Amino acid sequence: MKPEQQQKRRLTAPGRKTRERIVEAAAELMFRHGAGGTSIPDVQAAAGVSASQIYHYFGDKQGLVLAVVDHQTDAKIAQQRPLLDNLDSIEALREWCDGAGDRLDAAGCEGGCEIGSLASELADRDQSARTGLAAAFDRWEAPIRSGLARMQARGELSPSADTDALATALLAAVQGGMLLSQVRRSSTAYRQAVSSVIDHVESHLVR
Amino acid sequence: MKPEQQQKRRLTAPGRKTRERIVEAAAELMFRHGAGGTSIPDVQAAAGVSASQIYHYFGDKQGLVLAVVDHQTDAKIAQQRPLLDNLDSIEALREWCDGAGDRLDAAGCEGGCEIGSLASELADRDQSARTGLAAAFDRWEAPIRSGLARMQARGELSPSADTDALATALLAAVQGGMLLSQVRRSSTAYRQAVSSVIDHVESHLVR
DNA sequence: CCAAAGTTGGAATTGACATTCCAACGATGC
DNA sequence: GCATCGTTGGAATGTCAATTCCAACTTTGG
Numbered sequence A, B: 001m002k003p004e005q006q007q008k009r010r011l012t013a014p015g016r017k018t019r020e021r022i023v024e025a026a027a028e029l030m031f032r033h034g035a036g037g038t039s040i041p042d043v044q045a046a047a048g049v050s051a052s053q054i055y056h057y058f059g060d061k062q063g064l065v066l067a068v069v070d071h072q073t074d075a076k077i078a079q080q081r082p083l084l085d086n087l088d089s090i091e092a093l094r095e096w097c098d099g100a101g102d103r104l105d106a107a108g109c110e111g112g113c114e115i116g117s118l119a120s121e122l123a124d125r126d127q128s129a130r131t132g133l134a135a136a137f138d139r140w141e142a143p144i145r146s147g148l149a150r151m152q153a154r155g156e157l158s159p160s161a162d163t164d165a166l167a168t169a170l171l172a173a174v175q176g177g178m179l180l181s182q183v184r185r186s187s188t189a190y191r192q193a194v195s196s197v198i199d200h201v202e203s204h205l206v207r
Numbered sequence C: 001c002c003a004a005a006g007t008t009g010g011a012a013t014t015g016a017c018a019t020t021c022c023a024a025c026g027a028t029g030c
Numbered sequence D: 001g002c003a004t005c006g007t008t009g010g011a012a013t014g015t016c017a018a019t020t021c022c023a024a025c026t027t028t029g030g
Helices: A013-033 A040-047 A051-058 A061-080 A090-106 A114-122 A127-153 A163-184 A188-202 B013-033 B040-047 B051-058 B061-080 B090-106 B114-122 B127-153 B163-184 B188-202
Strands: none
Touching: A013 A040, A013 A051, A013 A061, A013 A114, A040 A051, A040 A061, A051 A061, A061 A114, A061 A127, A090 A163, A090 A188, A114 A127, A114 A163, A114 B114, A114 B163, A127 A163, A127 B163, A163 A188, A163 B114, A163 B127, A163 B163, A163 B188, A188 B163, A188 B188, B013 B040, B013 B051, B013 B061, B013 B114, B040 B051, B040 B061, B051 B061, B061 B114, B061 B127, B090 B163, B090 B188, B114 B127, B114 B163, B127 B163, B163 B188
């Protein structure tokens, strides 16, 4: 039975630490060079471990990729909290999007989105990665949806607004805008894309 | 001097045909498996050519990738013409987006966008590919921008509307929506994303 | 303390891939 | 018709990746 299939593998303290170090190194490398562009020897060197350790903890490269997907999802959610929990005003939405835009600029518009890049690469090539990435987007979209729903429940948004569709549209604008910005090396596209969708949400405001 | 650096390489009739066959086979493979996931032997088998032919016409793998980027750009523009040339009404915008949505469904939401997938994979790994992809998005966005500008010039769109930003937002919605749909295996996200942006354009209509 | 189980290092295996080379074949223009 | 240059086949080369194996070492629970 492969490690990644076991329900609960017993890990000692140093084991947990090593595993974590491998995932973090792999996540960084795969963010910069893609999953396919990251070799096991690369991860070994970056994490300072031997091959047997990687195979011991993840079974094979696919197992490592899956662990990286989960790790990046947790990291993304954690990074954007508490903003994500309070997306129930136009100002909060703009602040959240602006933060990502500023981070884009700070990185020179390189790298794109940690989740989106993996998604584009893996969606059609690894069924379980696709499932994990779908879950990642769902976890990411949920707070947006919930924030918009609260605005609507409070009567701030018109009852005719489809808040679920708006949440999806906003997430899509983030992804598409980041891709265009990454290619153009300018955050303008990202900012225009998200701004348009937020403007559209704003047009549903009551009063 | 490598072939891809030469200004004009003389090609005989069979040479042109072989070159074209290689690019088409490579484009198809790279669409399905990514540029990194497509090997020269793969292309050889799919196009029915020998290795020396590929290196003769493209110099190296990067040269082939560049040729594929250009080929896919031309193909995308050609495929969406004449729709792209007449995006100067809300109905035309919806029809154009619906067409892409229907194609998405027809493919079972697999594959995503031929340009976007390459962009995500190559933007940070190949400077000349990034330039080519930026040009691809510009060529794609230009007709959208121009259609919106015509609507505004005719007085159908409010003078306060930023048509360039709207065009970018629409392209971003297409890209982001396709990515979400590819991961979720449902065209809903794509349709919600583009529909939101078109609704937003519609809100700028005069009268 | 001591067995069982988790952890680690390092070498060996196997296969694929990008690229090069060279010799042969074919079209083309003068 | 012949020399030139484009075209093609196929083998050879060197590198590197994924994975396996096994022996040695360490932690842990009783």
